[in-house]
Amino acid sequence: MTAVMDLRAVALAAAARGWPVFPLRPGGKTPAIKRWPQLASTDNDRIHHWWNTNPRYNTAIATGPAGLHVIDLDAGHMHPPATDFSEALARLTAVLPGPVPATLTIATPAGWHLYYRAPNQPRLRCTVARIGEGIDSRGHGGYIVAPGSRTPHGDYRIIDHRPVTDLPDILINRLTPPPPPVLPAGDWTSSTVAQPDSYLAAILAAEADRVAHARLHLRNHSLFRAALVLGRLVAAKEISEHHARTVLTTAAEAHIGVEGFTAAEADRTVSNGFRYSRARPRHLHR
Incomplete structure (x- = not known):
């Protein structure tokens, strides 16, 4: 054999x-x-x-x-x-x-x-x-x-x-998973976060919050926008694709099974966002 x-x-x-x-x-x-x-x-x-x-x-x-x-x-x-x-x-x-x-x-x-x-x-x-x-x-x-x-x-x-x-x-x-984070606007901006690692963590938390709290008719759009943001960081190798995907799919979990929204749709939306952002890497200043 x-x-x-x-x-x-x-x-x-x-x-x-x-x-x-x-x-x-x-x-x-x-x-x-x-x-x-x-x-x-x-x-x-x-x-x-x-x-x-x-x-x-x-x-x-x-x-x-x-x-x-x-x-x-x-x-x-x-x-x-x-x-x-x-x-x-x-x-x-x-x-x-x-x-x-x-x-x-x-x-x-x-x-x-x-x-x-x-x-x-x-x-x-x-x-x-x-x-x-x-x-x-x-x-x-x-x-x-x-x-x-x-x-x-x-x-x-x-x-x-x-x-x-x-x-x-x-x-x-x-x-x-714990309840999704609720961040006051401005707690995650570059002007208020001094350390790059903290800045990256705040970006992840903010995008997860955007997805988790999206309105019913905007959840797919919100997930796609968040995937574009994190996809640019993936393209710049600031974060692994697995880590970024995990952040987004965990945040989207609350929507699964509600009004026909499926895990497959969430996965497809994240993949599309990553694909569209591949050519636009975003490098964080370190």
Whole structure:
């Protein structure tokens, strides 16, 4: 069996567990198809069609439809960087009121993924550093790279084969989003914020507030405008696309299911805003 065929097997194995998958670019982590939130599938025929198109595709698992919430321990973004899994796990437990249960664990080129079964309620979306420094998570609206996928920086491989266990209450409590911030006008302008990091944080909070409190008939327009603002920062590499998308999709969550507004529409609107702002990067003065 060649390595090329193995990559198809990765997708089929994940789908066999009931986890909807879709293809990623060969050797990479970015989607190889458009509209992946709608097209992720466990259907073998669709999977074979994708990998017949390019047998070198990596595999992504759509975490929300899979019923998963995955804790991402990013060793390099911890301070100081974690040197091994035991140390990274200790960093996680250090910021929680108790230990987390062992579960299916994947070593990634940058750290480790802990797979947990997501609760039905609350509906947990992706987070960035909400749990702690260098500790992100992937839930509704996100995806993770499946074990068996390969990148130039390393492979994704299982290091603990035990079954996926339920996301513990201590993590559910930490991951449940707080009420959206309410900022007085002017608290986030450059004239009142001295530090660039504070300025960036204030911009993110202001755009999240704009989206969360948008009027019913303006919510899509408000989300698009906010995506344009944050998309320019993404284009300038002031913030990662994942971080910007998480801020906006979390803010838009209050609108999901109201008067027909869907998560797919929110994702599409954010993607459009990022695409239109790509050619207009905004660099913050540092």
